[in-house]
Structure formats: C-alpha cells, structure tokens
Amino acid sequence: MTNTYDLHNLTIETLLNRRSIRAFADEEIPADVVATLETVAQHAASSQYLNDWSAIRITDSKVAARLAEIGGQPYIAEAPLLYVFVLDEHRNASIAAAKGVDVDSDAFTLNGSYRYSQAQNDAVLALHAMETAAYSLGLGCVILGSLLNDVDALIDLLKLPKLTYPVLGLAIGRPAQEPALKPRMPRNIQFFENAYPQSSEDMLTTIADFDGVVHQYYDLRNTDRPVDAFSDQIAGNAVADMTGRTVGKPAARQGFRLDR
Ligand SMILES: Cc1cc2nc3c(=O)[nH]c(=O)nc-3n(C[C@H](O)[C@H](O)[C@H](O)COP(=O)(O)O)c2cc1C
Structure with a gap:
C-alpha cells in the first residue's frame, strides 16, 4: 500500500506563506502565547542534547530602543515581543565546573570552534521553531542580524557573560503590513x-x-x-x-x- 500525503496541510501552508514582517500592530502578545512560543523553541533539536542556547526576552523599552539604534532599524523597538538568541556554553561550563571539570584546562572543549558553531546551529533552530509557531498563530516576525552591527555594544547591553555570544534577534507581533512573498x-x-x-x-x-x-x-x-x-x-x-x-x-x- 502506498501512503498518500496531504501536501497542503497547515504546517506546509504556514511555511510556504512565511515572509518577513517589519510593521506591527500595537497589540500586546498574551502571556499564554509567549509561553507557548518559548516552549516550542525549547523543543527544537539540540546537538548532543547540550541545549547550548538561551534567549533574552526584551521587555524594557529603553533596551529595545538601544537595540533599534544598534540595528539601525526603528521597527525593532516597535515589536510587541522581542528576543535576542544567544549561543550559550556559559550554563554548561557552570554545570561541568560544579561536577569538578577544570574549565581552565586544555581538556575543556566547550569553548572551542566546534561547540561554537553547533551552539549557533542550536540557537538558530530554536529561533526558527519559534518563528514558525508565531506565523502559525497569525503573528509575523522578522529575524534581526542587524543587532550584530556592533557586537561589543550588544554584549555590554545584554550583560552577556563569558562563553555566550549573540546570534540573532527575533521581533514578533501582529502584522500591520501585507508584503508580497519574496x-x-x-x-x-x-x-x-x-x-x-x-x-x-x-x-x-x-x-x-x-x-x-x-x-x-x-x-x-x-x-x-x-x-x-x-x-x-x-x-x-x-x-x-x-x-x-x-x-x-x-x-x-x-x-x-x-x-x-
Ligand atoms: C540570518 C538573518 C538575518 C536577518 N537580518 C535582518 C535584519 O537585520 N533586518 C531585517 O529587516 N531583516 C532581516 N532578515 C530578513 C531577510 O532580509 C529576509 O528573510 C529576506 O530578505 C527574505 O525575505 P522574506 O523573509 O520576506 O522571504 C534576516 C534574515 C536572516 C535569515
């Protein structure tokens, strides 16, 4: 028996209709939606189960305004929900140190290039899961590489500790524009x-x-x-x-x- 596939299911429609949204309605995102989006992100795959990413939810309008300045994009400050995803070996280093691992020795590899790139992959996969979930709820998003215009300023602003590094921002809200599909x-x-x-x-x-x-x-x-x-x-x-x-x-x- 051959399986048949519904090629027009809601997940595929959501992904095929995805387009960046850069204007948002002034409408708060309810707490249960935020919780769902964050939980969805946590369910993304993670290299070797290291869970080596974190995300910073920006709720302080002054911080959002500074991020918009760094990114040179005013809509960053206008998003009802805003995250900066970071690759994060800080948490894992603390966990390993608590288990007696010498994080200053050459045997310590969480600070190496492979972990860096895999942690970045993990962060991007989590962000993308959140983005897709947001679109499935009728929200819109724009991914923000522009925050990396000044990495040092971003690290200082978000007080990012050692063994973390900013990856991308994600601005989310109800779309206030209808761009054509690119x-x-x-x-x-x-x-x-x-x-x-x-x-x-x-x-x-x-x-x-x-x-x-x-x-x-x-x-x-x-x-x-x-x-x-x-x-x-x-x-x-x-x-x-x-x-x-x-x-x-x-x-x-x-x-x-x-x-x-
Ligand atoms: C890694 C990455 C970084 C991006 N950074 C920005 C950004 O800083 N500002 C912005 O307006 N769009 C940004 N975008 C959105 C892209 O410009 C957009 O995805 C691309 O032009 C395709 O358009 P579409 O998303 O509408 O299909 C980024 C996208 C990705 C994947």
Whole structure:
C-alpha cells in the first residue's frame, strides 16, 4: 500500500506563506502565547542534547530602543515581543565546573570552534521553531542580524557573560503590513543531486532569468521602486563593510578559542 500525503496541510501552508514582517500592530502578545512560543523553541533539536542556547526576552523599552539604534532599524523597538538568541556554553561550563571539570584546562572543549558553531546551529533552530509557531498563530516576525552591527555594544547591553555570544534577534507581533512573498530562486540551482555541480554556467544562466523576477518585487521598506536584480544585490553584499560584525575578536573576548 502506498501512503498518500496531504501536501497542503497547515504546517506546509504556514511555511510556504512565511515572509518577513517589519510593521506591527500595537497589540500586546498574551502571556499564554509567549509561553507557548518559548516552549516550542525549547523543543527544537539540540546537538548532543547540550541545549547550548538561551534567549533574552526584551521587555524594557529603553533596551529595545538601544537595540533599534544598534540595528539601525526603528521597527525593532516597535515589536510587541522581542528576543535576542544567544549561543550559550556559559550554563554548561557552570554545570561541568560544579561536577569538578577544570574549565581552565586544555581538556575543556566547550569553548572551542566546534561547540561554537553547533551552539549557533542550536540557537538558530530554536529561533526558527519559534518563528514558525508565531506565523502559525497569525503573528509575523522578522529575524534581526542587524543587532550584530556592533557586537561589543550588544554584549555590554545584554550583560552577556563569558562563553555566550549573540546570534540573532527575533521581533514578533501582529502584522500591520501585507508584503508580497519574496521570490525564491529555481530549486534546481539550490538543490543538487549527490555532488555539487562542477560548473557555474547553468546556474548563471538561470540567475539571469531570476534577476528579472526579483526586480518585479516591491519591498515595503522602499515602495517607490522595484528592488535591485538578485545578482546586483549579491554583488553589493559581497563587498559590504562587515567590520562591526566580525566574529574573531568579540568571540575571543567572550572566552571562545575559535582556533581550536
Ligand atoms: C540570518 C538573518 C538575518 C536577518 N537580518 C535582518 C535584519 O537585520 N533586518 C531585517 O529587516 N531583516 C532581516 N532578515 C530578513 C531577510 O532580509 C529576509 O528573510 C529576506 O530578505 C527574505 O525575505 P522574506 O523573509 O520576506 O522571504 C534576516 C534574515 C536572516 C535569515
């Protein structure tokens, strides 16, 4: 017997209709919704069950205003619910130390590059679970990498201890805008079979067509003109100044040894 699948179930519809929301109704999110979103995030998978992420709920409007300033995006301060997800080996280091592990020895690896990247993965998976749950409830979200414009300032503002590092923000609220779905590139240049294609020729031909599709999209942040062609956006980002967002120095300040 062959199984049949309902390809139009609510989960898939929610994911296919996801789009970033950057304007929110001035409407509080009820406590039971907040609790559900946070519990959903906790149920995401976690590398080796380390649960090596935390999230900081921002309820102080002064802190939110400062975050909006760091991110250079006013809507950050306007979100009824706002989180900063951090990768967190601080908690695990404390637990290990309480069990007698010498966290200053070379045998200690929670501060190494592998844990750093897996903890970041864990944080992102948790954030994404929360984001999806929020959309399923009719809320909207925007993920905030802009908070990393000034990592040092963010670490100070949130009083992040050693062995933590900010990953992303998530702003949540009832949508006060209806942006169009942003187009995605044809699947065959993002999903490959068995190995990575050895030539970029087909991809570049496809992208030339996709450029036109993206150019038709009007971003609500900039309603007066269509957005740049996809390849122009990529070329611009390829040389964007990332000075404040560089990981090496602030990660070392936080006690990580990314060379290990
Ligand atoms: C890691 C990450 C960081 C992002 N940072 C920001 C941000 O700082 N500000 C913002 O307005 N959107 C941010 N976004 C949203 C993206 O711009 C958005 O997802 C992308 O343009 C695709 O549009 P869509 O989400 O509407 O499909 C971020 C998305 C991701 C995944």
